[in-house]
Amino acid sequence: GAGVSQSPRYKVAKRGQDVALRCDPISGHVSLFWYQQALGQGPEFLTYFQNEAQLDKSGLPSDRFFAERPEGSVSTLKIQRTQQEDSAVYLCASSLARDLSYEQYFGPGTRLTVT
């Protein structure tokens, strides 16, 4: 079946531009996570949704980062006024269960390069 998909796969933005990254989770998956993965590092938690509710946004690095999942399926991560330090791969993951200690299925990621 279809896995988690993300678009675009690659995004180049000039410093100061706004970007929007999309995540399509596996159908029926309740939980959705966003992670930031810098080169050579492990994924860093950004935010978590259970259905449409954003239950944890403590990992968002600044108020320039905003995420939404209005209908409890597709999610968008928006970064305003991008900075060079925002360059990273942004991973989305979804999970069937509300209990977070279950397998997450990752998308292929969006590689964001801010020039």
Added chain:
Amino acid sequence: GENVEQHPSTLSVQEGDSAVIKCTYSDSASNYFPWYKQELGKRPQLIIDIRSNVGEKKDQRIAVTLNKTAKHFSLHITETQPEDSAVYFCAAYPRRFYFGSGTKLNVKP
């Protein structure tokens, strides 16, 4: 918050040898410990996981051990093959997932 440390950062083994990757964590509330394999340019994929009420779990050539007292857990890969070459990440879950910094495993044919 939780702090997960992973080592070594790189590991090179000969095909057929075993590989061991170790992680430590700090939060005693952590109760779920997955391991992910990430090939270059690909998404992380779960290869094995263990919960805090279990000390060891095996799946064919892969095993994970957990020592709750010492707060460390390890990934063991036996009879390594070139296709095992990838970056491996450990993670710990107390309320949300914290990942280690990764181990780049190179299996030489």
